[in-house]
Amino acid sequence: MTGLSKSGTERAAKREADRALLQRRWVEIERPRLKRAVLAEVERRVLTSFMNDTRWRELREAVETLPFPPVFQRQDVLGPREPLWACDQMSCLGDWSHEGLEPFFMIEWIRVVPKLWAEQGRLLPMKQVGDCTVELREVLDRLRLPYREDARGFWIYGYAQADPSTLTEAPERAP
Known part of the structure; x- marks a missing residue:
């Protein structure tokens, strides 16, 4: 040597x-800069x-009690407006870990699909192997x-223009 x-x-x-x-750079410089940009966009869009x-942490912890971690689609305040996934038959699990959700302050909404599907082969239709709709609803109501x-x-909202229970416009059409 x-x-x-x-x-x-x-x-x-x-x-x-x-x-x-x-x-340290993330904590001291980048995160505060990103948070200011998110808050400015939140204010601009009212x-x-x-x-x-x-x-958000309570939700992430409560998901661990579900039969499986459901897949979710995330829309960030600053992110490009992406079309909704065609995920009525998803065969994957959601990443509810620290890395999958944080930073929380950026989340405009997430759409959780509480069903799990499995492939049966190339010629057969997918088969539903899990449904945690009832359990997820109970978690959301309890929290x-x-x-x-x-x-x-x-649809779980981090930010919205009105009370989420009264929203009529679908998030994918939001400005």
């Missing part, structure tokens, strides 16, 4: 120091906040979270 090569311990320490620096970090339910799933 030459005097220029680093040991595994030194490389690991360098990676950890770099990670800590990136984390949206009202219906959720906070505590309520007293604002939501709207329709044939496409449960």
Whole structure:
């Protein structure tokens, strides 16, 4: 080995120091900047906040009590307006982890699809193997979270222009 090569311990320490620096930059600079941009957009669009970090965390923890973690589609305040997924027959699980939902302050709404499907083969139609609609509704009611339910799933609002229970315009058509 030459005097220029680093040991595994030194490389690991360098990676950890770099990670800590990136984390500090996120906490001190990028996150506050992003939060200011979200709040400016919320104000520009005259949206009202219906959720906070505590309520999102409670929802994330409550989902762990469901038979399976349902898939969800997320719309961020600053994100591009994406079309709704055609997920009436989804064969995947939702990522309700820390990485899947945070930062909470960016979430305009999520649509939760409480059904799980499995493929039976290429020529056979998909088969429904799970439905946690009743359990999810009970969780949302118990936590007293604002939501709207329709044939496409449960809509949970972080921000909206009115009381979510009275919304008539579908989120995919929102400005």
